[in-house]
Amino acid sequence: MTAQLLVDLKCIYSNAKLIKSFTKRKLIAVLKANSYGHGIVPISQSVEEVADFFAVANVDEALIIRSVSNKPILILAPVFSSEELRICYESNFHITISNFSSLNFALNFARKEKKPLKVHLKFDTGMNRLGFKARDFLDNPSSLIDKIKNPKLLEVRGVYTHFPFPENTSFSLKQIDIFKSVLEKLNFTSPNVLIHAANSMATLNFPEAHFDAVRVGFLLYGVPPSKKWLQKFKKLGLKRASSLKAQIIEVKPLARGEGVSYDLTWKAPINSKVAVLEIGYADGILRSLSNKGWVKLKGRECKIIGNVCMDYTCVLIPPELEVEVGEWVEVWGENNPLEEIALAAKTIPYELMTAISDRVERRYI
Numbered sequence: 242m243t244a245q246l247l248v249d250l251k252c253i254y255s256n257a258k259l260i261k262s263f264t265k266r267k268l269i270a271v272l273k274a275n276s277y278g279h280g281i282v283p284i285s286q287s288v289e290e291v292a293d294f295f296a297v298a299n300v301d302e303a304l305i306i307r308s309v310s311n312k313p314i315l316i317l318a319p320v321f322s323s324e325e326l327r328i329c330y331e332s333n334f335h336i337t338i339s340n341f342s343s344l345n346f347a348l349n350f351a352r353k354e355k356k357p358l359k360v361h362l363k364f365d366t367g368m369n370r371l372g373f374k375a376r377d378f379l380d381n382p383s384s385l386i387d388k389i390k391n392p393k394l395l396e397v398r399g400v401y402t403h404f405p406f407p408e409n410t411s412f413s414l415k416q417i418d419i420f421k422s423v424l425e426k427l428n429f430t431s432p433n434v435l436i437h438a439a440n441s442m443a444t445l446n447f448p449e450a451h452f453d454a455v456r457v458g459f460l461l462y463g464v465p466p467s468k469k470w471l472q473k474f475k476k477l478g479l480k481r482a483s484s485l486k487a488q489i490i491e492v493k494p495l496a497r498g499e500g501v502s503y504d505l506t507w508k509a510p511i512n513s514k515v516a517v518l519e520i521g522y523a524d525g526i527l528r529s530l531s532n533k534g535w536v537k538l539k540g541r542e543c544k545i546i547g548n549v550c551m552d553y554t555c556v557l558i559p560p561e562l563e564v565e566v567g568e569w570v571e572v573w574g575e576n577n578p579l580e581e582i583a584l585a586a587k588t589i590p591y592e593l594m595t596a597i598s599d600r601v602e603r604r605y606i
């Protein structure tokens with residue numbers, strides 16, 4: 242066995258409930274990338290009772306959820322394949338229309354099939370990634386509105402935007418204003434059109450961004466994005482739902498001056514003890530943590546020494562700590578905050594979660 246990702250499904254359920262109760266809005270649970278590495282089926286089942294909607298990155302992910310749930314599912318990207326659009330009809334998926342190419346493709350398809358597609362219109366209010374540029378739309382709203390008004394071709398079920406920088410209050414508040422202007426021009430009054438904008442951080446930072454639903458992924462796992470969020474998470478009751486563990490498979494002494502792992506980048510300054518963990522960069526422990534990261538063993542921090550290998554990672558055992566082959570260390574989790582490991586790896590917790598590969602066992606409690 243290599244490593245294990247332990248996932249507390251009850252905790253994810255309770256985080257989802259807390260999000261709903263403090264926003265008092267519908268919840269779109271974003272379960273893309275295998276539910277941020279946690280397992281798309283178990284996570285969708287754990288939040289099934291609480292979520293009003295699921296959102297994923299593509300049709301394949303949507304199909305996996307559809308095999309276990311009848312909830313509405315939004316695909317967060319435009320779909321440019323007739324085969325996939327046919328699946329969207331059959332499986333009742335909502336697709337994103339984010340530009341005129343995707344709009345024309347969907348319209349032509351719906352015209353041929355003589356059936357309306359369920360769509361969410363995405364507006365770009367400042368991220369400059371996906372979405373109709375809000376500024377262009379506001380300059381010339383009819384260029385879009387005229388094209389979407391045939392209900393025999395398109396059923397508009399949602400309008401949304403996305404926040405690139407929710408830590409920046411003035412930028413995000415400006416985005417909210419722009420989005421509101423877009424909504425005003427669109428003037429949808431039907432309760433069937435779901436207005437949504439807030440991802441996890443915007444959900445926490447801006448109640449004015451909650452609209453009809455919040456679109457949340459990361460928050461489900463209860464990991465504060467950085468230290469400054471610890472208190473707020475405690476207050477809200479959000480709890481860490483997962484931990485990555487690895488087993489010690491070898492322990493050996495090192496004489497002063499001996500090196501460890503490929504390229505021998507770490508040399509023992511004094512006689513030392515190294516433990517070899519059965520987890521490597523092919524499992525999701527980033528190589529950038531070589532000589533920078535640490536794991537927790539019996540409450541003690543053990544530094545990663547030498548280069549992280551494909552299948553193994555070496556850690557320095559404090560001299561007074563007794564350790565045996567077969568013991569488990571916490572790579573990140575309740576006692577070893579993921580956000581701090583991410584900082585050491587010069588990345589974000591999202592990347593570390595989604596980097597966990599298939600060969601790591603997911604164990605659900």
Ligand SMILES: Cc1ncc(COP(=O)(O)O)c(C=O)c1O
Pocket residue numbers: 271317403439440441442456457458459460
């Ligand atoms: C369009 C969109 N909405 C919502 C989310 C969820 O973001 P978070 O995981 O920060 O809640 C994402 C995730 O990247 C996204 O791309």
